[in-house]
Amino acid sequence: MPNSSTYFLPQGFRTAGIHCGIKSNQSARDLAVFLSESDCIAAGVFTTNKVCGAPVQISRERVPGENVRAIVINSGNSNACTGEQGLADARTMTARIAEEINSPAESVLVCSTGVIGVPLPVERICDHVPELFENLGETPEHLQHAAQAMMTTDTFPKIISRYVNLDGGTITLTGVAKGAAMIAPNMATMLGVVMSDVKLTPAQAEDLLPIAVNQSFNCISVEGHTSTSDTVLLMANGQSNVGLDDKGDLAQFQAAVTTLCTDLAHMIIRDAEGAEHFITVDVEGARTFEDAEKIAHEVANDVLVKTAVTGNDPNWGRIVSACGRTGCIESEAEVSLAINNHAVFKKGKPVNFDENVVSKAMKTGEVILDITLNQGNGRWRIWTCDLTSEYVRLNSEYTT
Template sequence: MADSDAIAIPHGFRTAAGKAGIKPSGGPDLAVFVADGPCAAAGTFTTNRVCAAPVKWCRGLLPADDIRAIVVNAGNANAATGAQGAANAERTAARAAELIGCEPRQVLVASTGVIGHQLPMDKVEAGLDRLIPRASADASSFDEASRAILTTDTHPKVVSLSYSEGGVAFSLLAMAKGAAMIGPRMATMLAFILTDAPVWPSDLQPILLDAVEDSFNCLSVEGHASTNDTVLILSSTASTAPTLRGEELTAFAGMVRSACESLARMMAADGEGATHFITIDIEGCRDREEARAIAREVAESALVKTAIHGADPNWGRIVSAAGYAGVDFDEGELSLWINGVCVYEAGAPTAFDAAALSAGLKAERDVTLRLALRRGEGRIRFWTCDLTAEYVHLNADYTT
């Protein structure tokens, strides 16, 4: 997480956040990001067929070259809410647009929280009435926004990056929320990326898609794809400065990828009730998709996750998860390392010190699982966390 004092705020953006009364807890639950002028924008979204009203609203608008704001509420997902939910998403955009001085189609919306409840629009609109007039470019305002978008997260997730080379300078600020219901296929929980790099939508969209594929799509907490998964990126200077090309555009793409990867790691580490952050490296597959299939099965195995939580180096659970991933390999090709210790080599267990490995798992929060085949050059890095009694407690009575 970036220190608010060290955050570089991209030019042309202001924000405000506060309490609108949407969360039963009474905590901060509404944030708005306002651009001083029209922004190039792109997005990626959940592939869940049951998707939230704000996802449908944003999908219909992006990519675009004239977005002016993003409104985010926490505590209510506005998902599975039918025609009224769609009307509420549009009404949210309309109220923000009225206050900013733009069209509703220039306002993106995102929601997170409990599914199946209508947004309390009187509270949302009253909150926007209070927040938008005091939107500020101060770092403290962005810090407040990073907290207002959270639900069960234990801390904000923020990345701030800057570039300066050959007289060209730009910055990028990214923030996200997510600690459970994480098993995306084409997007992620909620993530917002603001930049003053001059990049047009025709470049923003593929850059974002590539970054998401290697970050948020390599992340799982429990494999449950959300109804609200959204990643949005806005560029404040695309229409006012020469757009990036060549090495500068490549550098920008690298920044977006780096920011998304950092946020994905933060989400896995902050999984609900998690006591271990698990990195899974798969190598030696025919292609990346084979590697992804194995990584996902290992990451989402309740038996693997509970073993890690209990500091049990139960390698059999890990290799068996790889075996049912749908990848056609011979058992003799497979080897496994847990925290650098080879526990299974070429299809057979090794004589490792189980007690020492268990003690290491118990002492360290970070765990690395490396599985290697001998089929090709395909590889992937995937992130997850362990499964604990606290996770069960949090999700057993989430709405009650």
């Protein structure tokens, strides 16, 4: 769990997180707001699942935007597959928050996460908005409370704050995310909020965020299930008065946002339901980047590969087989594989290795699968986790 002394809010932002009664546990926060005291440039990246929640549809209509003031998030109910009533409820949530800040409803974005197909208790949410605003603040504790209110099966809030020194001055960048399962590229049942006091143009925000997401949240997978709710939103209010007019500053800020999102993505994998191993799948030497990505995803999402890692079993056959069924290789002769820097398969042939040594290396909980092909320059990296009996238990009991 992050140390609260290591995170902070950018200038002009306040947050809050309270319990409004969606979750049965009275001590569990389930309603959050991220608020800027001035208008923000905002951008968003959303799930590619055609079955998407009402909040995704409403927020997608409102970004990119130049006058966004707040994001309201509830957990415990995804407001997905709830029809026209779900859309009306999502709009009601934003209108109620907008009323508190004397702004148009369109200036508020909305996210929901939790159980699918259950009507949202929107009246309960709206009744607790005054309490939500009474708890607004700018301390690390206020930020932590908001992050906790986004959580479903997460075991800790995921928060990162950084200062970024640019030629024009120093800006602050803070990100919050939730997610522990139903995680897959493009994206997953995850939510992310990135806040900054940098001055952005709408075009800069719209370019920056997808690049960061593609190299971070789109490179993680727990079980390959793309969800209905996943959303990453960026808000920048410009209160630092530091812009990105210089190309070097723009590149530096892009790198900072990408690194922040990558670190949050790693937190999601390390908190994956029941996970005991953090797995990095590296593919190099494919014909194209698209082929490398396809192979990496196939290996990362393979149940037999995941369970072998759970047992610290260097079963290279499962990994090589997963590469073969992608259609991206002609034969196993094009494949070499190392597990935690121990060669186990080279150009189509097994390598003599000490299984006990490799197994011991896997028991550290950090597993690197290096897949090298001899086809071209395509490469891709994806982060995933193992699959344990605890994951099965948690997901077999999710709604019952």
